[in-house]
Amino acid sequence: MDARTLARCTGARIDRAQRFAEPLSAAMAEFGIDTPARQAAFLANVGHESGGLHWVVELWGPTIAQQRYEGRRDIGNTQPGDGFRFRGRGLLQTTGRANYAALSKALGVGYVADPDRLAQPIDAARSAGYFWQSKGLSAFADAGDFLTVVKRINGGFNGLSERQMLWADAKAALGLK
Numbered sequence: 001m002d003a004r005t006l007a008r009c010t011g012a013r014i015d016r017a018q019r020f021a022e023p024l025s026a027a028m029a030e031f032g033i034d035t036p037a038r039q040a041a042f043l044a045n046v047g048h049e050s051g052g053l054h055w056v057v058e059l060w061g062p063t064i065a066q067q068r069y070e071g072r073r074d075i076g077n078t079q080p081g082d083g084f085r086f087r088g089r090g091l092l093q094t095t096g097r098a099n100y101a102a103l104s105k106a107l108g109v110g111y112v113a114d115p116d117r118l119a120q121p122i123d124a125a126r127s128a129g130y131f132w133q134s135k136g137l138s139a140f141a142d143a144g145d146f147l148t149v150v151k152r153i154n155g156g157f158n159g160l161s162e163r164q165m166l167w168a169d170a171k172a173a174l175g176l177k
Contacts, residue, residue, distance in 0.1 A: 001025045001039075009040065009170035010047030011162075012054070020053050023125035024091075031129035032138060036174035041141035041149050044166035046091045046128055048159050056119045058088030058095070075099060089118035090127035092153060106130055 001009075006024065007017035024046070028034065033042045050056060060066060062084070069075070069083030076098025077083055088095040094103055097112065104111045107126055117123050131153075132138070140148045150163055171177070 001028075005173050006043070006053075008173040009043035009166070010050070010053055011166055011169070012047065012052040016053040020091075020121055020125060023121040024128075026122070027125035027129035030126065031133040033129060033132060035142070036171070036176050037144070038138050038141040040167055040170035040174050040176060041137070041146055042128075042132055044146075044163055044170045045149065045153050047166045047170075048163045049093055049153070050091045050124075053091070056089060056091060056121075056124045057116075058093060060084065060087060069095070072096065076101065085115060089115060090124045090131075092128040092131050094118060094127050094131070103127055103130060106134070 001021055001024065003014060003017040003021045006012065006021050007014050010017065012020070024043070028039060028042065033039055047053065058066075066083065066087065069077055069087065071077060072083070075096025077086060077096055079097070082097050086095065086097045086100050094100060100111045100115060100118075103109075107130060109117065109123065111118055111123075118127055135152050137149050137152060140152070146164070146167055147157070150157055150160060
């Protein structure tokens with residue numbers, strides 16, 4: 001995908017789109033995000049979650065919600081400092097020691113030992129593609145069920161209006177009605 005199209009699909013500045021065009025194209029091919037409908041839904045959510053391909057590491061306050069990452073066994077944060085160490089990274093914000101470990105196993109990369117690697121364009125894009133595939137989101141994108149895609153990525157509907165605007169832009173950029 002060329003950078004201009006990617007910028008339209010994600011709301012990114014052109015310099016950011018240029019940085020991520022090749023890694024995202026490769027990740028979409030690797031993880032079967034290979035139709036315009038899938039790509040539009042994927043890129044709209046990537047655009048929202050990353051602030052237009054800008055944020056690949058969760059901004060840390062820490063907020064009250066972020067402080068609660070510490071000691072959360074449900075996401076594998078069992079050691080002191082895990083909350084910050086395994087804060088959200090990647091284009092869809094992988095969070096928690098357990099999720100980093102699962103991603104490491106799936107992609108064959110040591111993200112637990114080197115969490116900052118998820119902030120690199122190739123790894124940030126691959127982690128997003130893996131997440132998409134592992135949650136079966138292509139089926140929902142194929143059916144035009146954007147709300148389920150959003151809920152499975154976000155856990156709710158945070159930023160829904162922006163996601164919907166990006167989805168409309170992405171569909172237009174990719175030739176969908």
